[in-house]
Structures are given as C-alpha cells and as structure tokens.
Amino acid sequence: MTEYNLPDIQILHSSSNQAVYIWNPDNIYIVLGRSNSSEESVNLDTAIKDGVTIIKRPTGGESVVLSPNMLVFSAKIYHKNSQKPIEVFNKINKHLITQLTNIGIKNLNSKGISDLSIGEKKILGSSMMLKDNIFFYHAVLNINEDPSIISKYLKHPKKEPDYRKGREHKQFVTSLKLAGYNIDKELIEQSINNAFNNLFLEKC
Numbered sequence: 001m002t003e004y005n006l007p008d009i010q011i012l013h014s015s016s017n018q019a020v021y022i023w024n025p026d027n028i029y030i031v032l033g034r035s036n037s038s039e040e041s042v043n044l045d046t047a048i049k050d051g052v053t054i055i056k057r058p059t060g061g062e063s064v065v066l067s068p069n070m071l072v073f074s075a076k077i078y079h080k081n082s083q084k085p086i087e088v089f090n091k092i093n094k095h096l097i098t099q100l101t102n103i104g105i106k107n108l109n110s111k112g113i114s115d116l117s118i119g120e121k122k123i124l125g126s127s128m129m130l131k132d133n134i135f136f137y138h139a140v141l142n143i144n145e146d147p148s149i150i151s152k153y154l155k156h157p158k159k160e161p162d163y164r165k166g167r168e169h170k171q172f173v174t175s176l177k178l179a180g181y182n183i184d185k186e187l188i189e190q191s192i193n194n195a196f197n198n199l200f201l202e203k204c
Helices: 044-050 085-102 148-153 185-201
Strands: 019-023 029-032 053-056 064-066 070-078 108-111 115-118 121-131 134-142
Touching (some): 044 148, 064 148, 070 185, 085 115, 085 121, 085 134, 085 185
Antiparallel strands (some): 019 070, 029 064, 070 134, 108 115
C-alpha cells in the first residue's frame, strides 16, 4: 500500500489558506479511507492481478476507485468559526448543486453525509478532515465510468448511507453519461471552480 501521493495533496501543503485543485487520474487507483484496511475493503486478488495501486488517504469515509473517466477535486478551506464537518459538507453541496444545475444537470440531491445523487443514484462521493483551522476536502465525480468497475475492486462497505438500501456498487452508483449527460469536461471544471469561489467568498 502506497502513502497518499496523488496530485491534490500539494494544496494541503501549500501556503494558501484556501484553494481548489481539479484533476483526472492517469490510471485506476484504489483509495482507502483513513480507517479502512485493504483486507476488509478491497478484492485484493483482483487488484493485485491487475496491478492496481492501493493508496490510503488522510481523510475519512469509505474506500473509492478512481479512474481516468472520473473527475477528482480537492479543496483547502480555512475557517475561523467552530463549524462541524457536516455543516461544511452541506455548504459545499449547496454550491455544487447550484453550479451543476446551471449547466443542465437535473434532479441533483444532497444525500447521506456528503454525497450528491441524481435521483437515488450516487454521482459524487466526498470526504474531509480537519487540521487546525483547515478543512481538507476530497470529492470524486463520475463522468463516464462504468460503475461495475467499483464492484470489481471493492467489497461492500461496512458503513453505508440510508439511501443506499443495501444496493451493490453497480446498482447504487451512476455516471453523468448513464444519466444522459454529455457535457464538456472543461464546463464541468469551471462549474466546480465557480462553486468553490462562491464558497470562499462566504468566508467559511
């Protein structure tokens, strides 16, 4: 297992108090949540056979699969008030829903602790940690990856949001493509940037 070294880590160690970083993975990665183990969370035989890199991130939540067909973004959020992570998740989701709706994505909902869904299917998952006065936030938006890849590499999580209702990964997760959206990646990235710029203006 590799220590977390994906490109977005640079903003956590930067001198800036607030920043957002958006990127596309160059390969398939399995990223464990802070409290996950590869033995409990990953179909290890398959991952090892396919040569998939397994990384543990510093934030909470359950394990995820990243692929070049997903958009990954992270934010460094400075706050002076003693806010709970759930309050910050809610603010972020509010701004993301507004901006993604503006480019034509419909029926977006904030679900569970920090997910975004289209209807009852997950389209975005996120996690966060708090260190001193900094929230470090990660999110993965599925653009056009087949959800069956998640079932291929990950076991069913020990914890799940109520709206999942026991569904397997491939029944629970969707993509923008499967939901009928073919939107330029640059437009999606701009929408995400707009969401965080508006959040930063609120002086979270």
